[in-house]
Every structure is written in structure tokens, then in C-alpha cells.
Amino acid sequence: MKHVQLRDLDVARIGLGAMGMSFAFTGAGSDDAESIRTIHRAIDLGVTLIDTAEIYGPYINEELVGRALKGRRDDVVLATKFGMISHTGSGPGTLDSSPANVRIAVEGSLKRLDTDRIDLYYQHRVDPTTPIEDTIGALAELVTEGKIRHIGLSEAGVGTIRRANAVHPITALQSEYSLWTRDPEPETLPLLRELGIGFVPYSPLGKGFLTGAIRSIDQFDKSDFRATNPRFTGENFQRNLAIADEVATIATEVGATPAQVAIAWLLAKGDDIAPIPGTKRVTRLEENVGADAVELTAEQIAKLDNLTPASGEHHNEAQMEMIGR
Known part of the structure; x- marks a missing residue:
């Protein structure tokens, strides 16, 4: 697989998001053995960037990834995230990027992942109560101590990114970016x-919608967070089916699957971009990795650039309030 640079961090240009193996999606946590096979197959296919977070579960996804990487830790660039759990009393769902919380969080992640270092450690969401300079200062100390190798941000706004990078070089930003979520394009x-920071798009398949496999919300169980996502509900869902159909039409022309076309479109946007499509199944992983071989023409990219815009926000109201600070 081709590789890209996230600042000075070398990764294969298609990564693996592990969240859905344990959390948030229909069937999450139902087959850890298949999830571990998926991680092993990813490594065999040349995937290097494996992404998790302490909030996924919480905690159980990091534990799963740690088990999967036993004996193969040095084959991957391991990324996890902190800041959506307060370890100083408030618990999961409370944004806390205070230096004290960072210290507690990293020790927990290292233990669950069964590793002595985290290759890429992201602030999961910007904490409005802690100056970003204080958070990055604490992370810089962890770099010096060797507990983390690189610092990342997730869904941070441009002002915060610039301030953070002035304290310590930021290696990567992880934010949602896909054919139907284009928010990072104008400014981010x-x-x-400008700053030399790499970009790691999550949900490159629009939480599965762009694959064309989702035709009804009845496909979700009650634990699936998409059931409350504005793009998956009511009239928005019906309107957005047209986008999936447009991608499918282009995929037929390309001779690839819709998922591969959606990922290939992202890969065509630069050699500093490494999307992390998530899956818990080997077959889907192999399909996603196949996007590495898909070459889109300028005409096809232009068609994809001009898809029908999505109806509805890409997160619910509470989640949207945490983005772009």
C-alpha cells in the first residue's frame, strides 16, 4: 500500500478505525474474535494506522485493540484519544483536558493497550475550560518522557489548531471528512x-451511508447512534439516498464499489491525508483497502466534488456543539 506523511509520521494511506468493533454501531461487541481477525488482516494487508479512544465503550475498545496487537505492536502506528472522560470525578461524557486529567488518562490507555508508548495521542474534543496551551504543554511533557510520540487534535477549530501548534508541533488533525461532509475544505x-499538519478523516464512508448498503433505518438496533443522527432520520434520510445512488453510479463507471470510490476520492485530495474507515469484518476491510488501487480520473473527481449536498447536520446537536472550537 502507498504511504503518506502526517507531518513526520509515516503511515499507510488507509488506516483502520476500531470504534465500531465495540461501540456505537449495530452489532458492536458481538464478535470480538472477528474484530481481532480484522485487525490482524489489516496488518497483513499493509495497514499501519490503527485508531481507538478511551471513550469507546468506554475502555473496552482499547482493551480489544491491545489484545489484537499482542506480538504485533511494532507493526502498527497506534493512535488513541483522551479528553471525553473526566478522571477527576465527573466520569464519561465530561470534557476534561486539564493537565492532571491528561496524566491519568494516558496511564489508563497505556495499560489497556498493553504498550509502553502511544504513537499518536489525540485530544478527542477541545475542552473549553482548559486553555489549549496548558493541554499541549502537558502532552509535550509526555513526548519528552517517551509515553507518547506524536500529538494530535480532533475536531479542533482553526484558531485552536494554530495556538496548539505554537506550543508543540501538531502531527495530525482528525475530523470528519467525506463526500457528504466537506466542512474542512474552506479553512481547515x-x-x-500551511503548518505542515497531516489530516486523518474519520467516517470517510459517511457512517456507512455512502456504501449504498443502508436503505432503511430499520437496519439499526436501538444502541446504534445513527438512529439519532439527523442525516439518518425522517425526510433527510430519504433525500440522502440520492447521494448514495449517485456514488453507486460513478462506482459502476469506475469498476469499483461505492465504498472504494468514496475512499479513493479522499486519497486523491492529497499526500497528507490518511482516512480511517471503520469496520469489524474482514470482508469489509479487504474492500476498503482495495481503494488503494482505484485511480479516479479528473472528470470522475469533478463529478464527485459536485454531488448533491447532504441534508441534515452530520452530528446531533450536542455533538455539533463540541466541534470546531
């Missing part, structure tokens, strides 16, 4: 390139 991507 240009800033990342």
Missing part, C-alpha cells in the same frame, strides 16, 4: 497545509 485544510 489550507491551515493544515
Whole structure:
């Protein structure tokens, strides 16, 4: 697989998001053995960037990834996230990036992942009560101590990114970016390139919608967070089916699957971008990794650039309030 640079961190240009193996999606946590096979197969296929977070579960996804990487830790770039659990009393769901909380969080992640270092450690969401300079200062100390190798941000706004990078070089920003979520294009991507920061798009398949496999919300169980996502509900869902159909039409023309086309479109956006499609199944992983071989023409990219815009926000109201600070 081709590789890209996230600042000075070398990764295969398609990674693996592990969240759905344990959390948030229909069937999560139902087959850890298949999830571990999926991680092993990813490594065999050349995937290097494996992504998790302490909030996924909480905690159980990091534990799963740690078990999967036993004996193969040195084959991957291991990324996890902190800041959506307060370890000082408030618990999961409370944003806390205070230096004290960072210290507690990293020790927990290291233990659950059964590793002596985290290759890429992200602030999961910006904490409005802690100056970003204080958070990055604490992370910089962890870099010096060797507990983490690189610092990342997730869903941070341009002002925060610039301030953070002034304290310590930021290696990567992880934010949602896909054919139907184009928010980073006007301001964020240009800033990342100005500062030399890599970009890791999550939900590159629109939480599965862009694959064309989701035709009814009845496919979700009650634990699936998409059931409350504005793009998956009511009239928005019906309107957005047209986008999936447009991608499918182009995929037929390309000779690839819709998922592969959606990922290939992201890969065509630069050599500093490494999407992390998530899956808990080997077959889907193999399909996603196949996007590495898909070459889109300029005409096909233009068609994809001009897809029908999505109806509805890409997160619910509470989640949207945590983005872009």
C-alpha cells in the first residue's frame, strides 16, 4: 500500500478505525474474535494506522485493540484519544483536558493497550475550560518522557489548531471528512497545509451511508447512534439516498464499489491525508483497502466534488456543539 506523511509520521494511506468493533454501531461487541481477525488482516494487508479512544465503550475498545496487537505492536502506528472522560470525578461524557486529567488518562490507555508508548495521542474534543496551551504543554511533557510520540487534535477549530501548534508541533488533525461532509475544505485544510499538519478523516464512508448498503433505518438496533443522527432520520434520510445512488453510479463507471470510490476520492485530495474507515469484518476491510488501487480520473473527481449536498447536520446537536472550537 502507498504511504503518506502526517507531518513526520509515516503511515499507510488507509488506516483502520476500531470504534465500531465495540461501540456505537449495530452489532458492536458481538464478535470480538472477528474484530481481532480484522485487525490482524489489516496488518497483513499493509495497514499501519490503527485508531481507538478511551471513550469507546468506554475502555473496552482499547482493551480489544491491545489484545489484537499482542506480538504485533511494532507493526502498527497506534493512535488513541483522551479528553471525553473526566478522571477527576465527573466520569464519561465530561470534557476534561486539564493537565492532571491528561496524566491519568494516558496511564489508563497505556495499560489497556498493553504498550509502553502511544504513537499518536489525540485530544478527542477541545475542552473549553482548559486553555489549549496548558493541554499541549502537558502532552509535550509526555513526548519528552517517551509515553507518547506524536500529538494530535480532533475536531479542533482553526484558531485552536494554530495556538496548539505554537506550543508543540501538531502531527495530525482528525475530523470528519467525506463526500457528504466537506466542512474542512474552506479553512481547515489550507491551515493544515500551511503548518505542515497531516489530516486523518474519520467516517470517510459517511457512517456507512455512502456504501449504498443502508436503505432503511430499520437496519439499526436501538444502541446504534445513527438512529439519532439527523442525516439518518425522517425526510433527510430519504433525500440522502440520492447521494448514495449517485456514488453507486460513478462506482459502476469506475469498476469499483461505492465504498472504494468514496475512499479513493479522499486519497486523491492529497499526500497528507490518511482516512480511517471503520469496520469489524474482514470482508469489509479487504474492500476498503482495495481503494488503494482505484485511480479516479479528473472528470470522475469533478463529478464527485459536485454531488448533491447532504441534508441534515452530520452530528446531533450536542455533538455539533463540541466541534470546531
